[in-house]
Amino acid sequence: MSEVSYVRTEMLPEREPPATTIGVIGWMRENLFSGWFNTALTIVSLTFVVMLLNAILPWIFSPTWYATSLGECRDILRGMGREGHYPGACWGVIRDRWVQLLFGFYPSELYWRPIMAFLLLGVALAPVLFSDRVPRKLLWFSAVYPFLFPWLLWGGPIWGPLMVIAGFVIGWFVYRAADKRAGGLAGIIAGVLAAVIWWLLVSGYVIDGVSAVLPIGIEAVQSRNFGGFMLSVTIGVVAIACSLPIGVVLALGRQSDLLIVKALCVGFIEFIRGVPLITLLFVASTLLNIFMPPGTNFDIILRVIIMATLFASAYMAEVIRGGLAALPQGQYEGADSLGLDYWQAQRLVIMPQALKISIPGIVSTFIGLFKDTTLVSIIGLLDPLGLSNSIRADAAWNGIVWEIYGFIALLFFAFCFAMSRYSMYLERKLNTGHH
Amino acid sequence: MATVSDPPKEAFRLSQLIYDTRYRSMTIQIVALIGFLVLIGWLISNTAQNLADLGKEPSFQFMGEAAGYDINQRLIDYNNQDSHLRAAFVGILNTLLVAVMGCATATILGVIIGVLRLSKNWLVGRLMTVYVEIFRNVPVLLWIVFIMAILIETLPAPRDFRGDDPVASMKLFDTVAITNRGVYIPDPLFGADAKDDKGAFLDEPVGWRVGLGDYPVGASRDNPSCERYYATEGPGAGEPAAGCGTFQISLDLLLALAVLIAGLYASHRIKRRADRIQNATGVRPVTWYLRLGVVILPFAITLWALGFYFAFPELRGFNFQGGTHMRNSLIALWLALSLYTAAFIAEIVRAGILAISHGQTEAASALGLRPKRIMNLVILPQALRVIIPPLISNYLNLTKNSSLAIAVGYMDITGTLMGITLNQTGRELETVLLGMLIYLTISLIISAVMNWYNNSVKLVER
Amino acid sequence: AGTLDDVKARGKLNCGVTTGLVGFAAPDANGEWHGFDVAVCRAMAAAILGDPKAVEFVPTTGKTRFTALASGEVDVLARNTTWTLSRDVDLKFTFVGVNYYDGQGFMVPKALGVSSAKELDGATVCIQTGTTTELNLADYFRKNNISYEPVPIETNAEGQQQYLAGACDTYTTDASGLAATRATFENPADHVVLPEIVSKEPLGPLVRHGDDEWGDVARWTLNALIAAEELGITSANVKEMASAAGNNPEINRLLGTEGNLGEMLGLSADWAVNAISAGGNYGEIFARNIGENTPIGLSRGLNAQWTDGGLLYSPPFR
Amino acid sequence: MSELAMGREVDRSKMTVSDEVAVEITNMNKWFGTFHVLRDINLTVQRGERIVIAGPSGSGKSTLIRCINALEEHQQGRIVVDGTVLSSDLKNIDKIRSEVGMVFQHFNLFPHLTILENCTLAPIWVRKTPKREAEETAMHFLEKVKIPEQADKYPGQLSGGQQQRVAIARSLCMRPRIMLFDEPTSALDPEMIKEVLDTMIQLAEEGMTMLCVTHEMGFARQVANRVIFMDQGQIVEQNEPEEFFNNPQSERTKLFLSQILGH
Amino acid sequence: MSELAMGREVDRSKMTVSDEVAVEITNMNKWFGTFHVLRDINLTVQRGERIVIAGPSGSGKSTLIRCINALEEHQQGRIVVDGTVLSSDLKNIDKIRSEVGMVFQHFNLFPHLTILENCTLAPIWVRKTPKREAEETAMHFLEKVKIPEQADKYPGQLSGGQQQRVAIARSLCMRPRIMLFDEPTSALDPEMIKEVLDTMIQLAEEGMTMLCVTHEMGFARQVANRVIFMDQGQIVEQNEPEEFFNNPQSERTKLFLSQILGH
């Protein structure tokens, strides 16, 4: 055995690594040129990127911002000596139509309303999405916002949304009263019934009466004036918001051990998820009126929103079911042992947690739905994609293709990319969650 | 010790329906069921009344009437005198065609991109990230019309191939023509298919290698198109003409496929034998050439014997003739769906591989396994369990998204049944419901496969 | 209540148009709709409500247009729709007249050297789906026993794009559409419209079956525009002519200075004055939207007054 | 097993057993599917009694006490809690649950609510106590379990021992007449076991009726007035703690005790 | 730290050290980016030696032994394992890896393979052993680690201690000449530590050359013939266990030992 005993008397200092492993050279060796295969890959990709940019950049840089027709663009480019198949982009069409692509036919003097609605959406979502940084008081605003949003967009007398709120309030009081006398389930049924009766039968007269006396309101805007990007966002936001409660109910139904309820929920969810959205939109455009009592007439955008809501609810139900499944059994038992009944347990203990876990999934569902709103162009709604056709039907811009598609793609990309990043951030936060 | 006396056996009280856990669930379910039935009844009665007002009796009779329109791409015989039902069937086949092609391509692309995204090469990794983000965050419909526009605008038109000094020329030794009407590729044909331009049969078949010809399923002697099929002599005797039978199966193709499958089976046996030898001796014999040969040789011989040849596309008249024509609409839809779905699959593949902890690779390399073996024996079997369920749900999405075919005029089931048929007959209720039913069936089949797979590969846990 | 009352109560006319077709209907940058079909709706709005701007335009596709009308979502459909028996009888609509006599034609590039549709054997044909053209085309080629390859497209803009890029050899649609499309080409002279007109395509506004009062309003508004041209009433002189009864009794009856035609229709006496002031008489509308001095440059052709050898022939206002 | 609770003298003065019956179980049977978990259980608990249930894993201890507050349904036999017969009638179940507190092995606090909210949730919604009053009660019990200062924190921010004490306080806020404990200390680190056991002892000293599944034999010796030994779904032996530990009758009990006290 | 391995007398009869060199590390340096993890390491291990490496967290212990079987690349210096110089030559790396077994803190068994398949995978694919033979070897080693009856189960069905023993068996199936252990017991519950340490002692008794990163000082005392103390990427002190524990030289060693044995 050799001399084993060894004591280091002075500690060695930290030294710089060999030059080839650090700095730009080290980084390139490590990340771009490690081995012949990687080197080849690097060269191929570089060539590809250069070729792509070479093809696209000259087209993009084209001084046609102020052109008023495609012909004028062509003249400008010809004047610069740029001819050929694709001499350059014709950006005039974007300058001419970008407002329309954003707002559709919404009256221009009322643009502040959708802008405000979407800005306030941010405020209303803040307490939900950034619960750790925003005061909880703001939740009140979040609760009112679902009524504010449609009012701002569609306008009309203030009494409409107020009466809807009144329905909830009435339902709540009836629930409280019936709950005391007859217990949870009966209370809920009575509450829901009271609210529905109020909305369907009573509120119409009340609105008419009150608005005759006190005509407070803002100018009404028909939903067929909605268009462009605003239409996409509106469909997406309304459908997701409305699908949330339906999704919760469906998810609970699917989780329950009541066979018939479960079968109904599973049937609905699987049906909706099994057919393409476009067929549901066909239903909206051709069949929904047939299903309704004779004489009812929703306009097409409302019908689309209804179908989009049903569509989103099925996906939402699955997302929430995931959230429910992630909760430990002990939470249910804890609530049971304290004597909370089923609905109290759901409302106070289970749902707050399950929904929080589900937020990233909800955001993803929203992104998916939002992208899918472009499908409404197929049934003739003028979302950005539908508008692109109308714009091309204008004699001045007949023949334009890439500029509009590019602009629309950019809008969608910016929006969806931001949201997907946010949802990833949420997921990380949930994974490392503090409490 | 105090005792509680037994309460008297109680009779059934109405309140038990609500408060007794035994009956309560029944009550809720029956209320739900009644509510559901009332809703359905309400919808049906509304529908009936509305239809009566419009004077439209729900009926599927129109499906038997002549469709009157033409479909450019069809996998089975079809002309404008065929029924709407057959047109719908052509549509279903087209849907399935693009779905299958899309799933295959999306998987291949997705796996490559997903793996490249994990590459140590910074540039490649970044490029793939850009790809994934761009494709996921832009609506698929936009991609479809975008790619269609690219195909139409940037590829040469057939007229560019014309003239003494054509602008464009065919690719791959004049066998493939890429035009903005689609791509023409060589068409694999058998001896029996040799016909002249007009589709008439050549008097002199190509020697003895004439193949077996087609078999018309559902042919009958009453059908005038089948005259030649039942004839025993004359040119093309025994050959069914178009329109004979519900559909026709190429016997040559069937035989060739059978031989191919047999070859694959033999190759599988060889692999099994190699496994056995390895188990016995530890050394795995080299068998790839055997396995390749046993697949390819018999297949090639069969093809030769059946008079297999390629029909090359050729510019004649307005268009290229001969060869298989993959139309723009198909290509655009196929590419867009594949590229879009590939972005999602890439993420799934990446996540699947990342889900396998680094420790697994380390442990395997510490045992002396080579990287390729580690991939095959350790990483992939585990990653596949993570990857396949979401993969299949992406297949489902792709299939559903194929209904956007309508945006580029690809005649799938949405284009035929829920498109032109709906429009020409005004039967919204019947066509849309039937269309939904078809999609639902396809989806349910796919998800049944998914569930079966999920259950069969669950990792065993404590 | 009848549609007329509904419209009056609503204060707006709901009018179904295309999602965009050059010359016939398209929104401009301000969201205002313009075009030949649009003008009919504006005239109707003016006649009924006195305000040509009181129209809501509902863009429809080939697929959704009939449902929109049948379900009551629109009051009138002015979307270059061909009048056919089955649409009238089976789909239960009433065509109130013809505002454009059209026929399906073919456009080909000059370079192709084709001079007749019969030479199109084996050609690739771009065709809008969901229209009668699809069936006409199939019939025509079958009748002449020649083959073709249809390329279905959804909108005119797409058709134009495919045709220009050479993805189809010929583009077929109504001749008006062809001319309109050709007019916006960079080099219109490089393309010809073939002489064959393979079908009759009388295009006109339509309403639902069963509400004849409303059908009358639509029918006679259209007729008023046509008659106005025949009688020499223009947007420039209509005010003056309506200010006092003139010596042409028909003009007087039309402009409400004599008789009670407006009342019979359930409209005000000056309904026709309003309709004509909205965008002028038929000839003015034609000239402004699709006529020879517009980029589209259609000649009147069949759509000239009967007095000029055309087919436009308004029943008398009496 | 840990004998950590032995630190102080236990004051048995208030730990009197009254004549009233708190829980009475007669011929109770329960099956999970075809598996017979509880067989002919007969058990009477007087008000003020402190019962410790012990037995090997899987012997049905948890199932037994979960039957008492209807977390599990039993299929045969009778359970009477505080004069109320446990039937499938929801009202009875509600009544019993608000009379019976339960503490779990894994605390089962609600992570999205603060400690105070955890404690006031049930009083407010089930007992319909005004919020102010519920909060006062909650603070009282939090002081009793010695963590009033944590009231505004979330469960995730507390140690295991603290969480379990909150769980006890939460149950007490409903002012239950019977407390059930299901291995309240077995998910805890040794240092924390003591603080929880102390709290339980304190509760016992105040005369609470307790049924406690635990392997803390020190606690059983000090506090219990009966130890019940279960095996294979049956009550095999029950006795006073002294007798039970020093002079077990059944073979199985002896084996179990030797294992559990052996090292 | 747990001294659970102390249960039995260790038989040192076979634990002889030969003259042959098993591992020789000369002036080895390694950086992670610009961070200097290993600094001028010099270490010679004789065949049959059992070396325990200790040191504070982050001192580079894991990195050092991972360099020995090329799981990490070193940038300067020479490592010779069993006569083979560790270079970037793939063949050498393969050779070394099949001579050197490694056991990880987190077992890293392959969850999709049964225990038996885990053990036969490498012998079949790397050593080209016939399957039958590989399985026999595997069963032999599984018996040695005392879990032959689990051969057909999946890793997920085993307890941590069992899994770690399987991991040891899996390494042994390659019949390595040197074994590396990286904190093999630190992810285990106390009861399980003992069974794993027992297995390792048994291995040592049979004369296996071992390098073991561990904080089980009882094990070090009983089995090791050298303890190496590392700090900040350097070998600060090495000595025989008796000397090392009773008479540490360097200040850092003393501090470390006081912390680790302090309670």
Ligand SMILES: Nc1ncnc2c1ncn2[C@@H]1O[C@H](COP(=O)(O)OP(=O)(O)OP(=O)(O)O)[C@@H](O)[C@H]1O
């Ligand atoms: N929900 C259930 N479904 C089916 N079997 C169950 C269920 N809950 C418990 N069991 C089984 O019933 C038996 C008794 O379980 P129980 O939890 O009451 O035992 P225990 O005595 O509390 O054991 P431990 O000391 O491990 O907590 C066990 O065999 C268990 O596997």
Ligand SMILES: Nc1ncnc2c1ncn2[C@@H]1O[C@H](COP(=O)(O)OP(=O)(O)OP(=O)(O)O)[C@@H](O)[C@H]1O
């Ligand atoms: N892959 C890596 N990249 C960068 N730094 C690393 C990497 N692996 C380890 N390090 C760093 O190198 C240092 C030494 O790590 P090592 O794992 O060898 O420490 P250790 O002595 O085993 O500590 P422990 O007792 O915590 O396992 C640590 O500071 C660690 O953060």
Ligand SMILES: [Mg+2]
């Ligand atoms: Mg238990």
Ligand SMILES: [Mg+2]
């Ligand atoms: Mg380490």
